[in-house]
């Protein structure tokens with residue numbers, strides 16, 4: 001069984017990206033499990049805070065969740081044609097060393113998807129993640145792409161996925177990523 005962890009890069013209760021992650025969970029297939037993690041509680045990165053108090057509890061928890069998984073799915077909004085600061089801030093914290101814990105990113109299989117109410121479905125945000133992931137040394141999966149555009153017509157008011165075509169694309173993406181992760185586990 002392959003264990004995937006998805007992180008939504010939005011804190012909004014009615015976030016399209018959190019809705020996308022929730023919709024992906026039952027589509028991971030019989031041989032994979034997709035759990036969902038949150039960025040709530042992660043403070044702004046502050047080197048003085050880090051020196052004084054070490055890794056914040058919410059960051060440590062997320063690190064432990066990532067380490068317990070085989071692959072990481074970033075479900076990222078797009079802000080001003082780039083990655084949201086909230087998500088980048090969390091990744092910056094996660095990239096910092098924590099005594100007793102290994103690096104959470106190096107050689108970890110990672111994939112990126114996202115949803116936007118606009119017409120381009122986070123295409124530029126996804127591109128902006130690439131140099132960050134390269135720097136972190138992740139094993140970034142390039143075998144699939146999923147940009148969910150016009151998100152307000154794809155999800156219902158309750159956040160459930162209403163669009164069968166997107167459901168199929170999402171299932172193919174998550175199962176493709178899970179197969180990639182399974183391959184890296186064997187290797």
Ligand SMILES: Cc1cc2nc3c(=O)[nH]c(=O)nc-3n(C[C@H](O)[C@H](O)[C@H](O)COP(=O)(O)O)c2cc1C
Pocket residue numbers: 010011012014015016017018077078079080081082115116117118119120121122
């Ligand atoms: C500061 C800010 C900048 C944004 N810039 C973009 C953008 O460049 N491209 C885009 O498609 N949507 C942009 N949006 C709209 C977001 O896609 C939209 O708010 C979306 O719902 C955020 O994701 P969420 O629903 O998961 O919270 C922006 C929103 C905010 C708040």
